[in-house]
Amino acid sequence: MAKTSNLGYPRIGEQREWKKTIEAFWNGNLDKEQFLQKIKEIRLQHLRKQQQAGLDVIPVGDFSLYDHVLDTSVTFGLIPERFTGNHTDSLTTYYEIARGGKNLVASEMTKWYNTNYHYIVPELEGQTPRLVENRALALYLEAKEELGIDGKPVILGPFSFLKLSKGYEAEQFADILSSLIAPYGQLLGELQEAGVKWVQLDEPSLVTTITKEEIGLVKSVYKQLRSQAPDLSIFLQTYFDSVSFYEEVVTFPVNGIGLDFVAGYEENIKQLQNHSFPKDKVLGVGIIDGRNIWKADYKQIVNIVNEIKEIVPSHHIWLQPSCSLLHVPVTIKNEEKLDPTLKAGLAFADEKLQELQDLKEIIDHPDSEHSQQLLKVNEAALKALAQSSWRTEHEQTNDNRITDRAVPFAKRYALQAEKWKLPVLPTTTIGSFPQTAELRKARKSWRLGELSNEEYEALIKEKIQYWVNIQEEIGLDVLVHGEFERTDMVEFFGEKLAGFAFTTNGWVQSYGSRCVKPPVIYGNVEFIEPMTVKETVYAQSLTDRPVKGMLTGPVTILNWSFVRNDLPRKEVAFQIADALIQEVQALEAAGIEMIQVDEPALREGLPLKKENWDDYLQWAVTAFRIATAAVANTTQIHTHMCYSEFGDILPAIHALDADVISIETSRSHGELIQDFEHVGFDKGIGLGVYDIHSPRVPSQEEIEQVIHRALSVLPANLFWVNPDCGLKTRGEAETVAALKNMVQAANKYRCLT
Ligand code: GLN
Ligand code: ZN
Numbered sequence: 001m002a003k004t005s006n007l008g009y010p011r012i013g014e015q016r017e018w019k020k021t022i023e024a025f026w027n028g029n030l031d032k033e034q035f036l037q038k039i040k041e042i043r044l045q046h047l048r049k050q051q052q053a054g055l056d057v058i059p060v061g062d063f064s065l066y067d068h069v070l071d072t073s074v075t076f077g078l079i080p081e082r083f084t085g086n087h088t089d090s091l092t093t094y095y096e097i098a099r100g101g102k103n104l105v106a107s108e109m110t111k112w113y114n115t116n117y118h119y120i121v122p123e124l125e126g127q128t129p130r131l132v133e134n135r136a137l138a139l140y141l142e143a144k145e146e147l148g149i150d151g152k153p154v155i156l157g158p159f160s161f162l163k164l165s166k167g168y169e170a171e172q173f174a175d176i177l178s179s180l181i182a183p184y185g186q187l188l189g190e191l192q193e194a195g196v197k198w199v200q201l202d203e204p205s206l207v208t209t210i211t212k213e214e215i216g217l218v219k220s221v222y223k224q225l226r227s228q229a230p231d232l233s234i235f236l237q238t239y240f241d242s243v244s245f246y247e248e249v250v251t252f253p254v255n256g257i258g259l260d261f262v263a264g265y266e267e268n269i270k271q272l273q274n275h276s277f278p279k280d281k282v283l284g285v286g287i288i289d290g291r292n293i294w295k296a297d298y299k300q301i302v303n304i305v306n307e308i309k310e311i312v313p314s315h316h317i318w319l320q321p322s323c324s325l326l327h328v329p330v331t332i333k334n335e336e337k338l339d340p341t342l343k344a345g346l347a348f349a350d351e352k353l354q355e356l357q358d359l360k361e362i363i364d365h366p367d368s369e370h371s372q373q374l375l376k377v378n379e380a381a382l383k384a385l386a387q388s389s390w391r392t393e394h395e396q397t398n399d400n401r402i403t404d405r406a407v408p409f410a411k412r413y414a415l416q417a418e419k420w421k422l423p424v425l426p427t428t429t430i431g432s433f434p435q436t437a438e439l440r441k442a443r444k445s446w447r448l449g450e451l452s453n454e455e456y457e458a459l460i461k462e463k464i465q466y467w468v469n470i471q472e473e474i475g476l477d478v479l480v481h482g483e484f485e486r487t488d489m490v491e492f493f494g495e496k497l498a499g500f501a502f503t504t505n506g507w508v509q510s511y512g513s514r515c516v517k518p519p520v521i522y523g524n525v526e527f528i529e530p531m532t533v534k535e536t537v538y539a540q541s542l543t544d545r546p547v548k549g550m551l552t553g554p555v556t557i558l559n560w561s562f563v564r565n566d567l568p569r570k571e572v573a574f575q576i577a578d579a580l581i582q583e584v585q586a587l588e589a590a591g592i593e594m595i596q597v598d599e600p601a602l603r604e605g606l607p608l609k610k611e612n613w614d615d616y617l618q619w620a621v622t623a624f625r626i627a628t629a630a631v632a633n634t635t636q637i638h639t640h641m642c643y644s645e646f647g648d649i650l651p652a653i654h655a656l657d658a659d660v661i662s663i664e665t666s667r668s669h670g671e672l673i674q675d676f677e678h679v680g681f682d683k684g685i686g687l688g689v690y691d692i693h694s695p696r697v698p699s700q701e702e703i704e705q706v707i708h709r710a711l712s713v714l715p716a717n718l719f720w721v722n723p724d725c726g727l728k729t730r731g732e733a734e735t736v737a738a739l740k741n742m743v744q745a746a747n748k749y750r751c752l753t
Helices: 017-026 032-052 068-075 090-099 135-147 158-164 170-179 181-193 212-228 265-275 298-309 349-364 369-387 409-420 437-447 453-474 491-496 533-541 554-559 569-589 610-628 647-655 669-679 700-713 732-752
Strands: 109-111 118-120 152-156 198-202 233-237 256-260 282-288 317-321 498-501 508-511 514-516 520-526 549-552 594-598 636-641 660-663 684-688 719-722
Touching (some): 017 032, 032 135, 068 135, 181 212, 256 317, 265 298, 298 369, 453 533, 569 610, 594 610, 669 684, 669 700, 700 732
Parallel strands (some): 282 317, 636 660, 684 719
Antiparallel strands (some): 508 514
C-alpha cells in the first residue's frame, strides 16, 4: 500500500485571510494577541483541510508568518546585527528583518530557485548559529494537541539554507556548513524526544549545478545529523528538477528521499532505472505538479508509478506533489466565472490533495469499480479540454516565422539615425508614468460598469496629454504615452489576446503578504485586434517628437503566467510572439516606428541546471525575434530588462538583436558596465542612470558620473540615457525633478562629446 504525503500547503487562505490578518496587524488594527490567535486559527484550518482530505502524512511547520527561509534564520538565531539592538519582542524583530524598520534597512529579498516566490536572504556575517527557537517542534506539538495530527515537521535543510544565504566567502562554505550541524542536530534531537516519526529536510539545492566536493560535504553533514537523532526518520526532499549525483544521494544515511517526477521526470526515472533504489528507504514520488494548475493525468501517472513499482515496493512509495503547494492557488471551488470545461481541467492545492487520494485508490485497487470510475471522470475532463476549440482551432504551425531583421544592426542603426535625427545620448524613459489613486479608482469603477467606456477613455487621454506636455517641457527626446490604461504589464495583454483566462481567486504568494494572480494560458494564443495602437497614436498626435510604442515581450508573458502543459513552453512562447508581431506591425502601420518590447522576466525562466541554459535561452531569444524581426529597417526596436543580474546572459541579450536595450543597473553598476565591455556589446544601450525604486531625487552630478563611467567603456553613439525602470509607482513631483536632472546631465555631456 502506497502512502500519500504533502510537502507544504499554501499559507494565504481561500480568501487571502492570512494576508489580510498580517496586514491588519502591521496597520495596528489587531494587537499581537489577537493577531497570533487569528493566525493560529488559519494555521489549524489548513491542517484540518489536509486531514479531511485523508492524507497519510501531513506537513507541519511549513506555515509561516512571512517566509520559511526567514523562519530558519530566526530558528538558528541568525539575526543581522542591526536588528538586535532596541527591543526584545521577537515578532517585531522578525517583521523588521523582512520589511525594514525605522532607520533599519530590510534584509534583501530574492527569488526562491526558479519560482516567483521570494525569500528573505539570510545574512550570516560571522554569526554563530545556535538553536534559539524550535518552531518545528512547537508546531508539531500544536497540531498533535489541537487536532490529533502526528505531523511531519518540514525544515529547510542545512545545505540549501547555506546556499541561499549571503555574508560569507566561498572558502568558508565548508566551515559554516559544519557549524550548522550542532544546532540542526539539536533541533532534530528535540523532535525525536517529542516522539516525531518523520521529519522532512528540504534540500532543493541538490537539484542545481553542484560539485562532487559539495555532495561529499553534504553527505558527511547528514551522517552527523543522523547520529544526533538516530531514531528519527529523516526524509530528504528535493524538488524543482532532477537530483544531481543521484548515486551518491541515495547512499545518504536517511530514511526517505523525495524526487520530483514532474520537473525532473526524465532524468530522475532514468537514474532510478539505471541505478535502482536502496531497499531500506522510502521513495517520495513527486507526481502531482506543484508548480502548475492543471488537473493531473491519472492514466499517465499510474503508468509512471507502475514503472517505479518495479524498482521500489508499494509500501515504500509515498505519493506526493512534486514540491510544496505554496506555488499554486488554494482552491478552484470558488471560481464561478470560469468556463466549465476549463474549470474541470484545473486543480489547485485542495484539488491536488484529492488527486493524491484518488491515485492511491487507483494504484492500490486498480480493478475496483471506484478506481475505474475515477479514471473515467479524469479522462473525460482532460479530453474535453484537449478537444475544445481553444486548443484545436487555429493551431499555429507556422514554419515561415521571420526571425531575422532584413539588414544587420550597424546598417539599420545608420538608417534609423538618419530618419530620427536624434542628438547623441538621446534621453527617454521606460514606459510608465505615475499612476494616481484617482486613476486606480476610476479604473475600478469602470471595471464595475459605474464609469462608461467613454468616460474612462477620456480620463486616460487626459493623462496622456498631461504627461506628453510634461515630457516635452522636460526636454526628453523620445516620449512615451505613459501606460495609464494598464495595471499590470502581463494582465493587460492577456485580457486582449485569445487563449488567456483570469481567475477570481487564483492568488499565490509572491513575497511576504504580497500575492499575485497569474493569468492562465489555456488555449492557443492569438491576436484579436490592436491592443496599444489607439493610445500610442493619440500620444503621437500631440507631439512632433517620436513616441515609443510599449509592449510586453513573449517570454515575460510566458514566465509570469500559468502555462498550458500539453504543449512545450517554447511553442506557447512562439504563439505569443506570433500574436505580438501583429501588434508591432499594427503600430508600425499607424506610424509608430519606435517600439519597445519589454522582457524583464527573460532571466527568470532559466533552468536550475546550467547545462540546460542554452536550450532555454535559444528558444527564448527566438521568441523575442519572432515578435520583433519583421519590421522595416528604419523601425527601431527597443527592449527593456530589470529585476535581475544580467552579466551571465549578455550573449543572449545581444542575440535578441534589439536596436536599443535599456537595462537596470543601479544595483550592480560598475560590474554590469564592465560586462558589457567584455562582451563587446555593439547595439544601442540605455544603462539606467538612476534608481527608480526610491523616491530620492538623484542630483545632476550623480547622473553625470554614471554617464561618465559608462562612456569610458561604451561608444557614445550607442549610448542612451534613461532611468532604471518604469515610473508607475513614483510620485509626480519626484519623477519630474529626477528626469529634469537626467536631461540636464545628458545635455552637459553632449556639449563635451
Ligand atoms: N514598460 C514597463 C513600465 O515602464 C516596464 C516594466 C518593467 O520593466 N517591469 O512600467
Ligand atoms: Zn523594468
